[in-house]
């Protein structure tokens with residue numbers, strides 16, 4: 679474990695808020711917004727995620743909290759960022775994917791015009807990995823657009839859910855990092 683990741687883990691442990699029964703009964707919601715609101719938390723999580731990107735030339739941040747991370751990492755690493763958005767926000771044409779998550783279903787979209795993703799090496803980031811539906815949908819969209827999804831990372835992987843298996847079985851060549859499990 680590098681010192682950078684150790685610092686991020688300490689900030690995550692110190693600042694994550696656990697919310698029972700949100701957004702539905704039986705779900706324990708891991709609220710990472712206090713981690714990102716803390717200056718040392720934001721800096722350490724950004725540095726730790728950037729340290730595991732590998733050789734990439736673009737960061738993709740997943741709606742909505744992944745946007746905060748994606749922008750910060752891109753700036754930290756001197757890269758650009760693309761937003762993977764919830765459905766209905768982008769002008770056409772778009773690449774679109776519908777998926778299930780821990781508490782419902784949703785659709786994600788990326789632009790099919792304006793950003794040429796063909797052959798770009800992309801690092802995908804989000805705050806939480808639970809069932810893996812969101813991350814797999816985002817990766818699928820980027821692949822549809824011709825990108826090479828080299829790596830993905832989240833701040834926290836939810837214990838006892840099959841997110842990691844779902845992502846690594848669908849994309850065996852991808853490097854997937856979670857800074858913590860909770």
Ligand SMILES: O=P(O)(O)OC[C@H]1O[C@H](OP(=O)(O)OP(=O)(O)O)[C@H](O)[C@@H]1O
Nearest residue numbers: 741742743779780807808809810811812
């Ligand atoms: O692995 P999964 O089961 O797909 O769950 C993980 C996703 O769930 C949360 O997002 P949510 O859809 O609640 O949206 P938000 O970021 O807009 O709050 C979280 O930010 C991840 O994107």
Ligand SMILES: Nc1ncnc2[nH]cnc12
Nearest residue numbers: 706707708780806808836
């Ligand atoms: N338990 C959880 N906490 C925070 N975000 C999530 N996304 C899906 N499951 C979640």
